[in-house]
Amino acid sequence: MNQMTKPTPESQPPMLRAKDLTHRVRLENDTLTILQGVNLEINRGESVAIVGRSGSGKTTLLGLLAGLDTPTEGSVELDGATISQLSEDERAQLRASRVGFVFQSFQLLPALTALENVMLPLELAGIGDPEKRARELLERVGLGERLTHTPRQLSGGEQQRVAIARAFASEPVVLFADEPTGNLDNRTGQAVSDLLMALNREQGTTLVMVTHDEHLAARCARQFHIEAGQLTEPNELGEPVS
Amino acid sequence: MAAEQKLMSVRRDWRERDVRVVLAALVIAVATVATIALFASQLQRTLVTSASSFxxxxxxxxxxxxxxxxxxxxxxxxxxxxxxxxxxxxxxxxxxxxxxxxxxxxxxxxxxxxxxxxxxxxxxxxxxxxxxxxxxxxxxxxxxxxxxxxxxxxxxxxxxxxxxxxxxxxxxxxxxxxxxxxxxxxxxxxxxxxxxxxxxxxxxxxxxxxxxxxxxxxxxxxxxxxxxxxxxxxxxxxxxxxGETFSRSLQRAERFLLLGGSLAVLLAAVAVAVASRQYALSQRDTVALLKTLGLNGAGIGRLYLRRLLLWGVTGIVGGLLVALPLFWLLASMLSDVLERPVDISLDPAALAPALLTALVSLFAFAYPPIRRLRNVPAMRVLRSQPGESGREAWPDMLVAIVAIFGLVWLYAGELALVVSLLGGLVLLLAALGLLGWGMVTVLRRVRGGGNAWRLALVGLYRHRNASLSQIAVFAMTLMLAATLVLVRTSLLDDWQAQLPDDAPNHFLINIAPDTVDEVAGFWEGQGQPLEELYPMVRGRLTELNGQPVKEAVSKDERIGALNRELNLTWMDSLPEDNEIVEGQWFADGDQDGVSVEAELAGRLGLQLGDELTFTIGSEKVTETVTSIRTVQWDSMKPNFYMAFPPGGGLEGLPATWITSFYLPPEKNTALNDFSRQFPTVSVLEIDHIISRIQEIVQQVTRAIEAILALILAAALVVMAAVVSATLRDRQREGALLRTLGGRQSLLVRSTMLEFAVLGGFAGLLGVVAAEAAVYALQFRMFEGSFSWHWQVIIPIPLISAIVLSLFGRWQLRPVLSVSPMLLLRRLE
Known part of the structure; x- marks a missing residue:
């Protein structure tokens, strides 16, 4: 469990593959199409940014890719497993063992200390000595002195660093980040994204990030644009290809 | 000002869950107190009329x-x-x-x-x-x-x-x-x-x-x-x-009703306190926003004070709308039981405690956290500020506790009741402190894992503050409800025990000494053996330590026993239902001394060793008090204020014998034979007295059941208040746990276990505190004897654990039915 085997990219299918993803939500007397026929492949170890305006459907896409929700049509494969064929518990198992999350609003539990927040996924995954690993990670993100502080006692940047430590705690193979700097000022955002990228490199994680920040997106190997539920990947010249 | 008014609307408030809980608590408080007060006043009038007719x-x-x-x-x-x-x-x-x-x-x-x-x-x-x-x-x-x-x-x-x-x-x-x-x-x-x-x-x-x-x-x-x-x-x-027989039943009934009312007040106050604190917390963003829009602290204060008054009026009106029909229902039930019309009338004075309860609950419990809203900084709009630590609420708590117990005192008019309940609560708090300390030291060592048990224990440790306050509220609720159940049970048991179906319903009096055996033989032959036979000598207590008794005793004391001849007896063994409270019962062969009934001894201020002189016919008998004993006056058996040892002071004085026995109605004709055979023996039929007492017991039992139902409703509101207070946090946590890969089943099991532990502890603490309160109450108010109630000590923590774990499961419902994605967005 501790050490996920990471075979070489050539011999393996892509880490993430979305086929004809469509997602609709039913409103009172109407259906709203949020995503329309999205196709996407992301390889192991790649870093990918999905850029789009508010309401373009990017967070929904992230949720579907991460298995937090199931699409109306189409399928998602994560590390070889077809998410839509898994039960809720199997999806949870998948998330616990292979997926990490960073949210725009940090999503730390207010009652828990920084240390306890980071320990949470380790405890869920049943990984031995969660406290030791959580301490190491918090030290790695520069919060070694703030272990017993609760989210309230931490600044926004610090909270997001706790969230990043939590995301990497269970050594995920893929990390999903939803506007990780969206609630932070420029300088803090910069520091947080540096940290995110650095950890990502160190651990060889696949990174899928949703953002409307072009600078942050530019730090990823690939960028996709999403608009009105449609995904496009610009080519080297910046022109959209389907 | 116009803006302030626009911000006020009951309809808008109603959408807030916490406001609904506050209103429900107020309605129940007013309804319970008003119903009880109205009914108690009606019952009292009915009972007095009923007893007056004796x-x-x-x-x-x-x-x-x-x-x-x-x-x-x-x-x-x-x-x-x-x-x-x-x-x-x-x-x-x-x-x-x-x-x-x-x-x-x-x-x-x-x-x-x-x-x-x-x-x-x-x-x-x-x-x-x-x-x-x-x-x-x-x-x-x-x-x-x-x-x-x-x-x-x-x-x-x-x-x-x-x-x-x-x-x-x-x-x-x-x-x-x-x-x-x-x-x-x-x-x-x-x-x-x-x-x-x-x-x-x-x-x-x-x-x-x-x-x-x-x-x-x-x-x-x-x-x-x-x-x-x-x-x-x-x-x-x-x-x-x-009247010794009836006043006891009557007093106990009154006291029980008052106890029930007091508990309802306490429960409702807790619900109001929890819900309004929660409401205040949820209003802080709104207040900060209003401040940035230019409303000052005083304006905020006015705004929320007016809102509070609006709730008060709504609560009172709603409560009365519930109370009145309920009262009519109870009162008409009463007239059914009595099989005669009862003059039902509304006693307006009985409504005062209900109004007072609403006001005290609002101003002592709901107002303080809401008042503090005016201190919320406008800066909060920009940057989330640390919330209340709870420490600033302590002085308010103290005021509130004093206010509420003052109310109970005023309401029940019994300091003993207030002290008993307060004692139970203090014990509860002490136990909670101990539990909190134990929880921190023991649970700190538990480390989580995939195991639901460990996750549950870790959860308890993490939410230690919330867990402890939940345990406190649940335990208090259970304590109050259990107190009422225990008192009710022991009250009814007491009555049942005193008047079993075969309680003696006939007295035989004036049995000549030489026919005692024959009389006993007659009824033995009828298959209706007699209870113990006692000799009886009529005499008056005339002197106390050599001083005429009327001078020795304060004039203020109206003592019926001094105004009439007493029935004196001698007996070698203490009757089963009597109990020595001071001194020693006569040893074999003792011929000196007299045993005095405890209540009379109290009123006369008698002590062991006092000399009593009785005038019996032309004789004077002087004896020393050697024991004081309690007597079950309503046992329907011969009872005596004064008992002498065989061969003691009454030796040689003319006595007749007295006894009681049960005669089933179908054997009534045997009385005719008996009267012919023993014309000098008097038969006293007391069937109707027994059925009267049973009527009273029945009336009170009905009332007790109704009140118990109201109290349980109040307890449910408290539970709802507490649950609603932590609902959001728990849902967020559940959603996050699922996002981080927690299986549904793990989540369900660990939550249920966490709540089961919470409920078990709360139940245990509540029951122990209830026992303590009941011990004090029994002792001081209901004159019963105390024993541990295993029939509640074991099931209540168990039931509480099960109910709370189901509650926990129910709380999780939205977390499980919605995709974690949606939930996180919704809770953001």
Missing amino acids: LAADRQLEAENGRPIPDSWLQEADARGLETGQMVEFSTMVFGGEGFQLVSVKAVSNEYPLRGEIEVQEGPDSPRQLVSSGPGPGEVWINPRLLRLLELEIGDSLEVGNLELTVSGLLIREPDGGFRLSALAPRVMMHKDDVPSTGVVQEGSRVEFVYLFAGEEAALEGYYEWLQPQLEPSHEWEGVRD
């Missing part, structure tokens, strides 16, 4: 000396606006039909009875009916047994002394058929005006004149104050509350 009046004055009281005494009563009536009671032989019989005559004036009704039959097979006056002149009503004994028929004539009267009815039940010793032989009721013509009552004959009084309580008290200095020792003034 005297056929509110007060009786008995003259045992064979002389009527001066006319001026009755004129004074008239002048004070009291109704009066008269009775003359004597025993005589009557002749009729085939023979003669010793009877007990009660001759009544037109006014009799002032309270209650007489139950009569026109013939042996006619329906029974209730009438409100006795037989007219020239008529006589007789006991059905006498009809059989003399083989009479309705319309026959019966000779009483020189007068011939017509038997015009059968006397089934008289309202004042108590334990009067002169009322021994079969009863004959006639008109008082006929008495002189009988020639039976002459100077020196053994006659009792009884005077009835009814009217306003104040007028009765005033009259007694006027009368008291003129009373002679042979005069006995009796009121309902002096």
Whole structure:
């Protein structure tokens, strides 16, 4: 469990593959199409940014890719497993063992200390000595002195660093980040994204990030644009290809 | 100002869950307190009327000396606006039909009875009916047994002394058929005006004149104050509350109702406190926003104060809308039980406690956290500020606790009740402190894993503050509810135990010493063995430590026992239902000393070693108090204020024997044989007294059940308040746990386990605290004896654990049914 085997990219299918993803939500007397026929492949170890305006459907896409929700049509494969064929518990198992999350609003539990927040996924995954690993990670993100502080006692940047430590705690193979700097000022955002990228490199994680920040997106190997539920990947010249 | 008003709307408030809980708590508080107060006042009036009818009046004055009281005494009563009536009671032989019989005559004036009704039959097979006056002149009503004994028929004539009267009815039940010793032989009721013509009552004959009084309580008290200095020792003034048998049931019922009301107040206050604190927390963003829009602290204060008042009015109106129909329902149930119409009336004064409860709950519990809203900084709009630590709420808590216990005190009028409940709560808090400390030290070592148990324990540790306050509220709720259940159970058990189905319903009195064995043999032969037989000597307590007793005892003490002859007895072993509270029971062979009933000893201020002198006929007997014992007056067995050892002070004095026994109704005819065989033994039938007591018990039981239901509703509101207070946090946590890969089943199991542990602890603490409170209450208020109630100590924590874990499961519902994605967005 501790050490996920990471075979070489050539011999393996892509880490993430979305086929004809469509997602609709039913409103009172109407259906709203949020995503329309999205196709996407992301390889192991790649870093990918999905850029789009508010309401373009990017967070929904992230949720579907991460298995937090199931699409109306189409399928998602994560590390070889077809998410839509898994039960809720199997999806949870998948998330616990292979997926990490960073949210725009940090999503730390207010009652828990920084240390306890980071320990949470380790405890869920049943990984031995969660406290030791959580301490190491918090030290790695520069919060070694703030272990017993609760989210309230931490600044926004610090909270997001706790969230990043939590995301990497269970050594995920893929990390999903939803506007990780969206609630932070420029300088803090910069520091947080540096940290995110650095950890990502160190651990060889696949990174899928949703953002409307072009600078942050530019730090990823690939960028996709999403608009009105449609995904496009610009080519080297910046022109959209389907 | 206009903006402030626009911000206020009950409809908008209603959408807030916390406001709904506050309103529900207020409605229940007002409804419970109002219903209880209204019903208690109704019940009390009914019971007093019902019990008054035992005297056929509110007060009786008995003259045992064979002389009527001066006319001026009755004129004074008239002048004070009291109704009066008269009775003359004597025993005589009557002749009729085939023979003669010793009877007990009660001759009544037109006014009799002032309270209650007489139950009569026109013939042996006619329906029974209730009438409100006795037989007219020239008529006589007789006991059905006498009809059989003399083989009479309705319309026959019966000779009483020189007068011939017509038997015009059968006397089934008289309202004042108590334990009067002169009322021994079969009863004959006639008109008082006929008495002189009988020639039976002459100077020196053994006659009792009884005077009835009814009217306003104040007028009765005033009259007694006027009368008291003129009373002679042979005069006995009796009121309902002096009646040993009934006043106890009555007092306990009243106290229970008040206890129930007090608990409802406490529970509702807790619900209001929890919900309004939660409401205040949820309003902080709004307040910050209003401040940035230019509203100042004072404006915020006004805004929320007005909102609070609006809730108050809504709560009071809603509560009364619930209380009134409930009261009518209970009151009409009461009249069903009594099988007679009850005069239902609303006592406006009874509504005061309900209004006071609403106001105190609002201002002592809801206002403080809401008042602090004005201190929320506008900066909060930009940057989330640390929330309340809870420490600033302590002074408010103290004020609130004082306020609420003050209210309970005012309401129940019993310091003992307040002290008992407060004691239980202090114990609870101490136990909680200990539990908190234990939780922190023990649970800190637990490390989570995939295991639901460990996750649950880690969860408890993480939410230690929330967990402890939840345990506190649940435990308090359970304590209050358990207290009520325990008191109710022991109250009903006590009554049941005192009046089992085969409780003695007949007394045999005046058994001559040489026929004791024969009498016992007769009933043995009938398959109805007698209870213990006791010798009885009539005597008066005249001196206390050599001083005349009336001087030795403060004049303020109205002690019926001093105004009349006491039944004295000797016995070698203590009756089963008596209990020695001080001193020692007579050892074998002891011939000295006297054992005194505890309550009388208390009122006379008697101590072990005091010397009592009794006047028995022309003899004086002096003995030292060697023990003080309690007596079950309502056991329907012979009971004695004074007991001597065999061969002691009463040795050689003329005694007759007394006993009681149960005779099933179908064997009633055996009484006729018995009366023929033992004409001098008097039979006292007390079936109707027993059925009266059972009626009272039944009324109170109904009321108790209804109140218990209200209290449980209040407890549910408290639970809802507490649950709603943590709902959001728990849902967020659940959503996050699922996002981070927690399986649903793990989440469900760990949450249920966490709540089960919470519920188990709360249940245990609640029950122990309830036992402590009940111990104090039993001891001080209900005069019962205390024992551990294993029947609740084990199931309540268990049930509480199960219920709370289901509650926890229920809380998780939205977390499980929605995709984690949606949930996180929704909770953001």
